[in-house]
Amino acid sequence: MNLCDLAPSYVSAIAPYQPGKPISELAREMGMAEEHIVKLASNENPMGASPRVLAAIENALMDIARYPDGNGYDLKSALAAKYGVAQDQIVLGNGSNDVLEFAARAFMSPGTSAVYSQHAFAVYPLVTQAVGAKGIEVPAKDFGHDPQAMLAAIAQDTRVIFIANPNNPTGTILSSNALASFLEQVPSSVLVVLDEAYYEFLPENLKPDSVNWLSKFPNLVVMRTFSKAYGLAGLRIGFAMAHPDVAAMLNRVRQPFNVNSLAQVAALAALQDVPFLEQCIEVNRKGMEQVTQAFNRLEISFIPSFGNFVSFRIGNAMGMYQSLLKQGVIVRPVANYGMPEYLRVSIGLEAENTRFLQALEAGMQEQI
């Protein structure tokens, strides 16, 4: 018997996550200089990290021989103060993907199920399948979540519902009212994971009051990340806020030192640099305008997005993806999200957006 044949069938059936192509890889493949390449494929922050973050990391470097604070005391204190929750309501993760996995491992097993939407973030089916649970994918409505259909899809054995708001890769949102009404109707025995990775990019009037809902819905987990607006994707740090009992359950399956010491000090410094965060949000707002105005001019249809990325329709998506690569621009194919005619582009700095748009126009000429 081959060792690998003995792995659970739900593990061997996992289709690996397809990340955005790294700059170094394209440089190698095409013999291109890295400086010539524009990567708009992973919704990273084009502004980089705040100078205060870089200083904090430098300061913490001499301590890397020591284990990090496994309880993340300083960061949790700052988060608790910022969000008005207790420290025991916070769970830190090696990226919020780590916390998504805690939700799956703590609450699901073979014989249970998770509900999520068509075109929703690819990590939900991955973490569900990895624990041998069944994924129930609910058809999307206009590319977004359909709360009524998701409620109707809840089965006896459903333990977790995943909702991305805004969603990646569609950029769609549910209104605050729709979400609140959804939460009212979900049985209290089902955990609702509200993944708000792009929350900071929402205009104030569209930000749901999700953290305040925690006191009303003990089955709610609100998830945030430092990877996007805060610019710390490479350090891997995110967190969840939940009822203390749920947080304790999630912490049980967490590795003791899952968040490294540099990520902890970086996140703390990032929280404190509000002007930098605001600047990043403004750069994104302007960049989104630049890119979508150009789409309109080029008569390219796109899904209006509330994140730092936008998915646009292009008949021969893989052909265009390749054409852009040849021109040194990396975007993201989303065929694996059930959107074979779309590409997703992250919003970059103005000059990066311009490079992308020029390459796109050149690619369109080629395809005619």
Ligand SMILES: *Cc1c(COP(=O)(O)O)cnc(C)c1O
């Ligand atoms: C980028 C993203 C995350 C964040 O992942 P990290 O592990 O924190 O880097 C979470 N959810 C969605 C929907 C995302 O697009």
